[in-house]
Amino acid sequence: MELNVQDRTTPPPVVVLVRPQLGENIGKAARAMLNFGLLEMRLVAPRDGWPNPAAGPAASGADVVLEQARVYESVADAVADCSQVYATTVRKRGVTKPVVTPEVAAGEIHAGPGRSAILFGPERSGLETDDVAVARTIITVPINPEFGSLNLAQAVILVAYEWSKGVALAQPPETELPPVAPQGELDGMIGQLEEMLEGVGYFFPPDRVPATKRTLRTLLTKPGWSSQEVRTLRGVLSTLARPRGR
Amino acid sequence: MELNVQDRTTPPPVVVLVRPQLGENIGKAARAMLNFGLLEMRLVAPRDGWPNPAAGPAASGADVVLEQARVYESVADAVADCSQVYATTVRKRGVTKPVVTPEVAAGEIHAGPGRSAILFGPERSGLETDDVAVARTIITVPINPEFGSLNLAQAVILVAYEWSKGVALAQPPETELPPVAPQGELDGMIGQLEEMLEGVGYFFPPDRVPATKRTLRTLLTKPGWSSQEVRTLRGVLSTLARPRGR
Numbered sequence: 001m002e003l004n005v006q007d008r009t010t011p012p013p014v015v016v017l018v019r020p021q022l023g024e025n026i027g028k029a030a031r032a033m034l035n036f037g038l039l040e041m042r043l044v045a046p047r048d049g050w051p052n053p054a055a056g057p058a059a060s061g062a063d064v065v066l067e068q069a070r071v072y073e074s075v076a077d078a079v080a081d082c083s084q085v086y087a088t089t090v091r092k093r094g095v096t097k098p099v100v101t102p103e104v105a106a107g108e109i110h111a112g113p114g115r116s117a118i119l120f121g122p123e124r125s126g127l128e129t130d131d132v133a134v135a136r137t138i139i140t141v142p143i144n145p146e147f148g149s150l151n152l153a154q155a156v157i158l159v160a161y162e163w164s165k166g167v168a169l170a171q172p173p174e175t176e177l178p179p180v181a182p183q184g185e186l187d188g189m190i191g192q193l194e195e196m197l198e199g200v201g202y203f204f205p206p207d208r209v210p211a212t213k214r215t216l217r218t219l220l221t222k223p224g225w226s227s228q229e230v231r232t233l234r235g236v237l238s239t240l241a242r243p244r245g246r
Numbered sequence: 247m248e249l250n251v252q253d254r255t256t257p258p259p260v261v262v263l264v265r266p267q268l269g270e271n272i273g274k275a276a277r278a279m280l281n282f283g284l285l286e287m288r289l290v291a292p293r294d295g296w297p298n299p300a301a302g303p304a305a306s307g308a309d310v311v312l313e314q315a316r317v318y319e320s321v322a323d324a325v326a327d328c329s330q331v332y333a334t335t336v337r338k339r340g341v342t343k344p345v346v347t348p349e350v351a352a353g354e355i356h357a358g359p360g361r362s363a364i365l366f367g368p369e370r371s372g373l374e375t376d377d378v379a380v381a382r383t384i385i386t387v388p389i390n391p392e393f394g395s396l397n398l399a400q401a402v403i404l405v406a407y408e409w410s411k412g413v414a415l416a417q418p419p420e421t422e423l424p425p426v427a428p429q430g431e432l433d434g435m436i437g438q439l440e441e442m443l444e445g446v447g448y449f450f451p452p453d454r455v456p457a458t459k460r461t462l463r464t465l466l467t468k469p470g471w472s473s474q475e476v477r478t479l480r481g482v483l484s485t486l487a488r489p490r491g492r
Contacts, residue, residue: 222475
């Protein structure tokens with residue numbers, strides 16, 4: 001059945017727990033999510049495997065979230081079908097990405113179009129720089145600068161709570177902006193470019209390669225290109241990669 | 247010293263835990279409070295007395311809140327110096343009092359004048375009717391009607407979070423986005439790319455050239471890249487344009 005414009009709403013965001021450590025905290029995050037109507041949890045490389053017997057009791061009845069949780073090997077895999085990826089961080093980092101509050105992020109997620117993913121890091125250390133690089137936008141909870149001690153479930157509940165406020169208000173997007181391409185399509189383009197650059201010796205010296213790749217990823221993630229735009233750029237790259245001299 | 251109008255701010259609200267059961271939950275509530283700048287906790291008839299050795303470890307460093315916590319025999323005693331008393335409840339009750347969200351309550355608390363108190367009930371049962379009767383207003387967190395499972399610390403953190411939004415400490419984090427490159431720099435990059443693409447026969451058929459160039463310009467203008475990002479991309483293009491086969 002085809003939906004008409006009135007029926008079209010932005011899907012709820014996916015909560016991605018990146019390398020979570022304790023099953024108990026996964027359960028608490030599930031409980032926090034379901035309180036505010038979020039159902040879809042994805043787990044990237046959970047430390048103690050999955051399923052985890054400690055998760056259920058901590059979920060206090062939010063079993064439906066745990067039962068449907070899916071496991072991925074990498075952040076890129078977990079967000080491949082998502083158009084907009086947010087990384088939650090506590091500290092400011094030296095990254096040139098927009099930083100928004102949970103409130104602003106919730107508004108953006110409702111505005112859509114396309115599905116969003118929200119990344120939460122491991123309990124102790126938070127997200128690594130490479131995880132953050134996948135995201136277009138950073139969510140930072142404005143917190144007491146002298147005492148910032150949010151645990152995983154608390155960070156999840158604040159973001160879920162802000163999202164839930166907009167559910168009743170959610171309107172179909174007014175503008176006809178094309179949806180942002182799923183992250184997997186962008187990754188494909190970035191991979192193609194990196195391969196070309198490797199072939200011509202761009203990545204040098206070797207110890208700078210990860211930083212250079214992050215820089216490229218960041219600036220190519222920034223635009224929020226549509227699928228059509230990504231296809232156009234891949235065509236450009238393919239043309240540039242063709243043998244020359246003809 | 248008398249404060250003038252500009253200096254006069256409404257004091258932060260007092261968090262009143264009514265007959266709390268577990269010391270651990272008192273500690274978690276303290277942690278939730280301090281994250282969002284609330285310092286004053288009052289305890290009404292804590293079940294296991296006070297101080298409670300289980301509270302400290304659960305507070306994760308929010309000791310200042312626990313050390314200053316004061317114990318009262320009744321709700322009435324605990325809120326005697328407060329101008330506005332809120333009772334947090336999950337369910338609607340048969341009481342004829344205004345029911346507001348944490349967001350609305352936070353706005354009222356900031357508007358003042360006078361100090362506010364927010365009552366939170368025991369973990370299992372919530373506030374009794376007699377406790378609610380002391381309050382002028384009820385705070386209810388809008389929650390998933392099919393799964394309402396907020397624990398004490400979570401209820402506290404949502405209310406504290408909403409309050410903190412109205413305070414100076416709750417400024418949205420500054421974004422460190424670099425300025426967008428002047429159009430001339432972008433044009434330089436677009437010109438470089440077009441020249442490369444002309445060299446490899448990308449623009450074909452001829453009657454499509456203007457539309458294709460517009461498409462490329464549109465998608466390269468969309469990001470709002472900084473000067474540094476434009477320079478990086480020009481470096482990428484220069485590398486790709488170098489003679490190959492070496």
